[in-house]
Amino acid sequence: xxxxxxxxxxxxxxxxxxxxxxxxxxxxxxxxxxxxxxxxxxxxxxxxxxxxxxxxxxxxxxxxxxxxxxxxxxxxxxxxxxxxxxxxxxxxxxxxxxxxxxxxxxxxxxxxxxxxxxxxxxxxxxxxxxxxxxxxxxxxxxxxxxxxxxxxxxxxxxxxxxxxxxxxxxxxxxxxxxxxxxxxxxxxxxxxxxxxxxxxxxxxxxxxxxxxxxxxxxxxxxxxxxxxxxxxxxxxxxxxxxxxxxxxxxxxxxxxxxxxxxxxxxxxxxxxxxxxxxxxxxxxxxxxxxxxxxxxxxxxxxxxxxxxxxxxxxxxxxxxxxxxxxxxxxxxxxxxxxxxxxxxxxxxxxxxxxxxxxxxxxxxxxxxxxxxxxxxxxxxxxxxxxxxxxxxxxxxxxxxxxxxxxxxxxxxxxxxxxxxxxxxxxxxxxxxxxxxxxxxxxxxxxxxxxxxxxxxxxxxxxxxxxxxxxxxxxxxxxxxxxxxxxxxxxxxxxxxxxxxxxxxxxxxxxxxxxxxxxxxxxxxxxxxxxxxxxxxxxxxxxxxxxxxxxxxxxxxxxxxxxxxxxxxxxxxxxxxxxxxxxxxxxxxxxxxxxxxxxxx
Amino acid sequence: xxxxxxxxxxxxxxxxxxxxxxxxxxxxxxxxxxxxxxxxxxxxxxxxxxxxxxxxxxxxxxxxxxxxxxxxxxxxxxxxxxxxxxxxxxxxxxxxxxxxxxxxxxxxxxxxxxxxxxxxxxxxxxxxxxxxxxxxxxxxxxxxxxxxxxxxxxxxxxxxxxxxxxxxxxxxxxxxxxxxxxxxxxxxxxxxxxxxxxxxxxxxxxxxxxxxxxxxxxxxxxxxxxxxxxxxxxxxxxxxxxxxxxxx
Numbered sequence: 139x140x141x142x143x144x145x146x147x148x149x150x151x152x153x154x155x156x157x158x159x160x161x162x163x164x165x166x167x168x169x170x171x172x173x174x175x176x177x178x179x180x181x182x183x184x185x186x187x188x189x190x191x192x193x194x195x196x197x198x199x200x201x202x203x204x205x206x207x208x209x210x211x212x213x214x215x216x217x218x219x220x221x222x223x224x225x226x227x228x229x230x231x232x233x234x235x236x237x238x239x240x241x242x243x244x245x246x247x248x249x250x251x252x253x254x255x256x257x258x259x260x261x262x263x264x265x266x267x268x269x270x271x272x273x274x275x276x277x278x279x280x281x282x283x284x285x286x287x288x289x290x291x292x293x294x295x296x297x298x299x300x301x302x303x304x305x306x307x308x309x310x311x312x313x314x315x316x317x318x319x320x321x322x323x324x325x326x327x328x329x330x331x332x333x334x335x336x337x338x339x340x341x342x343x344x345x346x347x348x349x350x351x352x353x354x355x356x357x358x359x360x361x362x363x364x365x366x367x368x369x370x371x372x373x374x375x376x377x378x379x380x381x382x383x384x385x386x387x388x389x390x391x392x393x394x395x396x397x398x399x400x401x402x403x404x405x406x407x408x409x410x411x412x413x414x415x416x417x418x419x420x421x422x423x424x425x426x427x428x429x430x431x432x433x434x435x436x437x438x439x440x441x442x443x444x445x446x447x448x449x450x451x452x453x454x455x456x457x458x459x460x461x462x463x464x465x466x467x468x469x470x471x472x473x474x475x476x477x478x479x480x481x482x483x484x485x486x487x488x489x490x491x492x493x494x495x496x497x498x499x500x501x502x503x504x505x506x507x508x509x510x511x512x513x514x515x516x517x518x519x520x521x522x523x524x525x526x527x528x529x530x531x532x533x534x535x536x537x538x539x540x541x542x543x544x545x546x547x548x549x550x551x552x553x554x555x556x557x558x559x560x561x562x563x564x565x566x567x568x569x570x571x572x573x574x575x576x577x578x579x580x581x582x583x584x585x586x587x588x589x590x591x592x593x594x595x596x597x598x599x600x601x602x603x604x605x606x607x608x609x610x611x612x613x614x615x616x617x618x619x620x621x622x623x624x625x626x627x628x629x630x631x632x633x634x635x636x637x638x639x640x641x642x643x644x645x646x647x648x649x650x651x652x653x654x655x656x657x658x659x660x661x662x663x664x665x666x667x668x669x670x671x672x673x674x675x676x677x678x679x680x681x682x683x684x685x686x687x688x689x690x691x692x693x694x695x696x697x698x699x700x701x702x703x704x705x706x707x708x709x710x711x712x713x714x715x716x717x718x719x720x721x722x723x724x725x726x727x728x729x730x731x732x733x734x735x736x737x738x
Numbered sequence: 739x740x741x742x743x744x745x746x747x748x749x750x751x752x753x754x755x756x757x758x759x760x761x762x763x764x765x766x767x768x769x770x771x772x773x774x775x776x777x778x779x780x781x782x783x784x785x786x787x788x789x790x791x792x793x794x795x796x797x798x799x800x801x802x803x804x805x806x807x808x809x810x811x812x813x814x815x816x817x818x819x820x821x822x823x824x825x826x827x828x829x830x831x832x833x834x835x836x837x838x839x840x841x842x843x844x845x846x847x848x849x850x851x852x853x854x855x856x857x858x859x860x861x862x863x864x865x866x867x868x869x870x871x872x873x874x875x876x877x878x879x880x881x882x883x884x885x886x887x888x889x890x891x892x893x894x895x896x897x898x899x900x901x902x903x904x905x906x907x908x909x910x911x912x913x914x915x916x917x918x919x920x921x922x923x924x925x926x927x928x929x930x931x932x933x934x935x936x937x938x939x940x941x942x943x944x945x946x947x948x949x950x951x952x953x954x955x956x957x958x959x960x961x962x963x964x965x966x967x968x969x970x971x972x973x974x975x976x977x978x979x980x981x982x983x984x985x986x
Contacts, residue, residue: 160779167786185804192815311858312820312835316827333823377824581826734985735819736812737856 187362187370192736194295195374198358201286202235202299203378203729206354209426215287217301219426221354222281225324225341226302227260229278233301237286237294244298244359245273245280251297255357255373255737259308261324266310295360303327304353304377306336327353329379329732330584331591338570338580346717347428347569349386349577349584351379353732373737381595381727383588384427385689386577387411387434388566388715389702392585393674393694396440398447398702402454404479404540404563407678407711409433411566411574414716416621416664418687427717429567431577432536436585441578448564448575449531455540456492456530459484482539482554485527493527535564536574566715589693592668595724596649599626604646618644624665624723634672637661647723656682656711664688664716665723675701678711685712688719788968795963799906799976803959806904807980809882810957813863814982816852820860831940834860834887840949840984841892842939845920846910848955849939850984851892860887862895867921869909876905880921880959893941908960908975917960917977927953955982 208216217233224231234253236242244253257270264270273279288296306313307323314327314334326337328345329352338348345352356378361371388411409432413425435444463476463484476484485491541560564575571577579585599605604623608614610631619625624646629635634653641660648663652672657679665688669676674694690713694700760768818839822829829836837851837860846867854861861884871877883898908917924932932952937945960977967974 156775156779163783164786167783167790170790182804185808188808309820309824312824314824314826316825329823333825333828335826583828731985733819733821733824735853735856736815 183368184370187364187368188372191295191360191362191370191372192374194360194362195358195372197288198235198237198286198296198299198360199356199374199376199734201288201296202301202356202358203376203731205235205287206301206378206729207380207726215284217284220281220284221352222302224303225260225305225326226256227262227274227276227279229276230281231260231274231276231302232256232280233284234280235284235286235299235301237288237296237298239283239285242297244300247271247273251359251361253298253300253357253359256300259302259305259355261307295362297359297361299356299358301354301356304334304355308355329353329730330581331383331587332583333587334732335581335584340570342570344428346384347430347567349384349390349430349434349569349579349588351382351384354378374734375737376734377732378729379732380721381591381730382717382721382724383591383689384717385430385434385588385691385715385720386569386579386585387431387689388713389432389676389690389692390434390585390588391440391674391692391700391702392436392589393440393692393700396435396443396447396700396702398444398700399677400447400451400454400702402451403458404455405451406709407563407713408541408561409564409566409713410561411715414687414714414719416687416716416718416722418664418685418712418714418716425717429574430715431569431571431573432564432566432575434577434579434585436579436582441576444576448535452492452530452533452535455480455483456490456533460490460493478542478544478554479540482537482542483533490527492530492533534562536562536566538562538565561712586693589668589670589691592647592666592691593670595727596626596628596647602626614640614642616641616643618642619646621645621664621722624725632672634669634675645722653677655679656684658682660684661686661711664719666691666720669693671695673701677701678709680709682709682711685714687714687716688723689715785968792963792965792967792974795965796974796976799961799963799974800978803904803961803976803978806880806882806902807957807959807978809902810865811980811982813852813854813865813882813884814848814850814955814984816854816856817850817984819852819985830891832889832891834889836860837887838892838940840940840952841895843922843924843934843949843952843955844938845922848922849892849895851887851895854884861885862887862892862898864897865922867907867910868903876903878907878909879903879905880907891941893939904959904961906961906963908962910958917958919958921958923956923958924952925954925956926951929954953983955984956980957982 205215205217206221207218209219210216220233222231222233226232234244236244242251243249244251246252254269256273257264258266260274262270286296304327305324306315306327309327315322315336322336325340326345328335328337328348328350330350334353335350337345354377355375357373357375359373362369388409411430411432412420413427413429415421433444435441459476459480463474463480483492538556538560539554540562542554542556543560544555566574568574569577570580604619604625605628606618606625607628607630618627625644626647626649627644628649629651632651634655635650636655636657637659638657639659643662646665648665648667650669652669653675654667654669655677658681661684663686667686668691670693672695674692676690676692692700692702818837820837821839822836825836831838837853839852840848840850842849848865850863851860852863853859854863863882863884865880865882868877868879868881881901881903883901885896885898888895909915910917910919910921912918924934926932932948934948937948940946940949956979958979960975962973962975965974966972
């Protein structure tokens with residue numbers, strides 16, 4: 139039975155209102171809690187995606203840091219032989235490693251993954267506080283993209299990494315050379331083993347021709363999946379440099395003074411700063427490393443001393459030529475015709491090519507005399523005479539003709555034919571100077587820093603199985619290590635090491651205190667030979683054979699002379715620079731992170 | 739059937755007259771039920787309000803702590819930038835353009851230098867636990883103060899006059915009423931704690947070696963609010979941690 143209207147009116151009450159009110163209240167509380175929970179979730183989500191993006195960007199940096207160690211030929215993915223050789227903004231100045239080639243385009247201003255920092259790495263005239271909106275105008279400003287080796291997953295947020303040479307512009311406002319930055323804005327930055335330096339070559343980026351490594355900037359972008367508030371973006375940057383050294387010379391000497399002892403005659407020892415392969419041969423194609431000088435020293439004072447020594451060597455060679463043989467087309471002094479090399483030095487005419495030297499003529503007659511000139515002798519009494527011709531100081535010790543084995547006639551200076559196997563006594567590159575024989579870095583700290591780097595390598599290896607220490611009186615094996623398993627061989631005898639009537643072959647680093655002497659010995663070492671402390675002497679004595687492929691570092695204590703004997707009878711020794719051998723000695727060390735930062 | 743209003747109202751009035759009024763018992767019962775329901779609802783509302791206040795406080799403190807941690811981690815990631823090695827001439831650490839990285843570390847304090855804002859200015863940044871401050875009822879707290887580096891060595895930099903802070907910290911330590919762990923923990927590259935007993939700042943060679951061996955810093959913050967958890971009756975606390983890998 140239905141209740142009447144009057145009854146329904148009587149039963150009107152607060153139940154409905156109360157119910158609605160309670161429902162409203164509970165709903166409000168529910169909504170509030172949901173909103174609170176949702177906000178909290180987003181806070182945590184933002185933190186999580188932020189951390190994820192940070193480590194994904196780090197992943198990109200580490201991938202480049204790994205792949206930059208080796209060439210594509212050595213292992214798939216290697217980029218060591220594909221790095222930019224010019225600064226950003228110029229052709230080939232940028233290399234991108236992209237996680238998603240064809241999908242991710244850091245060069246597209248409309249892409250969410252556009253490289254909006256690149257314009258600050260070259261002279262784009264964009265204020266450094268303004269994000270970039272365009273790319274360089276130079277044709278071919280970027281090298282062909284390399285694909286990231288990663289696959290989707292945790293690292294999928296990594297989008298791309300950019301590699302380019304660091305310049306002083308990028309360092310702004312922390313200019314590498316201090317306040318004088320603006321004048322060198324687009325000069326590449328090098329690393330000498332301890333600190334960064336302005337490239338001595340100016341805009342020439344080849345730091346390794348000047349005893350240093352190139353500093354690369356690696357910029358990495360990561361963006362987590364999602365849209366707007368659910369996504370995070372991080373851009374990180376690292377400055378990377380190879381852990382190895384690039385010596386300034388095939389023989390690098392660091393001391394307050396040097397006392398080079400260079401024997402007379404044509405040197406039988408060659409010091410070759412051209413870059414060689416690991417096996418000592420010259421590369422058939424373009425090398426990944428620059429040629430360096432044959433000798434490097436660390437101060438102006440030492441430079442003067444060494445230049446004088448080299449001049450003495452030149453004079454000695456000329457003297458030997460003038461004293462022992464005639465020009466090639468004549469009867470010759472004492473009936474001797476010059477061999478091709480001396481022929482080239484002596485000249486092909488009665489007037490010697492080099493001759494501004496004073497020669498004492500014996501009074502005992504022509505036979506066996508030290509007559510320095512054809513027809514210039516007179517018997518009976520001693521006299522001196524000055525030969526005409528160019529100064530011996532102009533004799534080019536880096537000229538391959540000094541090792542020539544055949545020649546063709548020419549009026550005065552013969553056109554000399556020489557086999558490729560023969561090398562001038564001093565050969566190499568010029569670095570930032572014109573002299574391929576002798577290099578002096580613009581900063582005195584460069585050479586000591588190379589020694590510091592090698593010492594750090596030796597110290598780090600002290601607990602490793604490839605570390606071999608030979609105590610005084612210890613037995614030296616004839617062979618150590620291999621190219622795939624280099625050793626650190628440390629001689630602890632403070633007097634150094636004398637190799638006599640023996641043979642030593644090895645790969646890696648050979649550390650000798652005070653003095654390393656070869657005397658009727660054969661030394662074949664691939665890697666780094668470092669003589670440190672005491673006299674800092676490396677002496678190639680009689681009947682010494684072999685080669686050092688890599689680099690020789692000689693460092694004496696303060697005020698102690700260095701001695702480098704390059705010429706000895708019956709010796710045939712070669713010191714050939716090889717960046718591969720130097721790197722081999724450093725093993726598989728990762729690239730060093732000089733500095734790292736995060737963009738806001 | 740035809741609807742007749744007159745007949746309808748007449749019947750209603752008659753029934754209404756016959757059933758007019760409630761008995762006292764009915765009234766008391768209905769009022770009792772109503773009061774009971776209201777009491778239950780009010781109690782639930784009060785509980786909800788407490789829970790809401792508790793959650794709001796937790797949310798606020800979580801947000802505040804997370805923000806503080808994010809800032810701390812970001813600062814530590816910029817630690818040591820730019821370092822001395824990016825300059826051609828070896829600069830001393832009192833150079834305002836050189837960031838020394840981690841300067842001094844302890845379970846309750848970290849002092850570092852770095853271009854934390856990426857603006858070309860090196861800052862000396864200190865994260866310090868303050869157990870009590872008579873002028874600040876919000877302590878115990880952890881404060882972050884950043885000041886542009888002056889021409890002085892890192893360990894002689896002045897303290898920043900202004901700071902941000904994470905407030906109402908549960909005191910670090912393992913005792914009663916403490917959080918159970920240090921605010922800052924320092925791990926080497928293998929994840930082992932760094933021994934700082936022989937030096938914890940770079941003003942001494944051994945301290946510099948110890949500091950240089952720090953690969954990771956773990957930051958642990960536990961904060962309490964004045965609100966109490968409705969269920970446990972204990973103060974509402976929030977514990978958050980973060981890892982930072984300072985570049986040195």
